[in-house]
Amino acid sequence: MRSVLAACLLLGLAHTARAEAPLTLRFVAPERYTDAQSRTGSGPTLRTTIGGLERIFRDLAGRTLHPGQSLTVDVLDVDLAGTDLPGAGPTAPRLVTDVTPPRLRLRYALRERGRVVLAAEETVTDINFLLRARPGGSSSLAYERDILAAWFGARIARREPPRG
Template identity: 55%
Template sequence: MGRRRIGGRGGLALAAALLATGPARADVQVRYTAPERFTDAENRFGSGQPLRVTLAELTRIFQDLGNAKLRPGERLDVTVLDIDLAGFDRPGLSTPTGVRVVTDATPPRIRFAYALRRDGRIVAQGEETVTDINFLLTSNPRFSTGGLYYERQLLRDWFARRFPENG
């Protein structure tokens, strides 16, 4: 039995095309409804993280978790309706990044609607408010990288509960 070998420029082009496309990934689309009215998504005292940075980071969190947890080819549409970040801004301290005081009385809370599509059909949808009053007991930001650590942990837990069969 002879094996067929692909050689020359055609074979290299095919190999390059396969490498460029990579494995299929889940598609996660995130939208925000009236973010300027969110409970607490930015430092309102002139220092700290602006709203656009918070929204960009939250979008990245949803996309990273979706790509890790959802099946290739699935699409998750998320519409964020409200954000209340962990902690509260401390006015009066003028530091370039601001100061956010986090206590057990200030848990993160995110309200959003979602729809999961598989082969163009909606297979799961709903509106959720995720929060964890024990967030300081169940997470340790000292070993984290990136911003919005408590919110990332909250969404990681939600993905694990909502899509357990996918991962």
């Protein structure tokens, strides 16, 4: 009797855990990303970048998704803002100019109560990213956070379909 009760309790907890996970995030072939890690030894590792992006996605999903909604995102490519400074050391900042915007290629599906309400594949970027950059941003992925916050607002909160 106790084992049956325990099994039912575990099944209930597993179902609850799945129901409370509104974001499914996958990094597809990250070793092939355009620019997600330092290739010169000065800057973030691939693991650091993926960890930072995952925190950004989870934070924004937690703020944006409503009960009954779920979001699946496949990150297909990452091109961080700026470029590495060769030989500058592992904690060196990236050289960021208006011609080096961040770009993330995403495939996603927004569901409400299990029904897909918006799905697409698009490149998230903003050539004017420096115009809205916050001075003194301390995060190494501050520009990527900004463009993803705008994307979450447009696609997920307001359900605006991608252009094109």
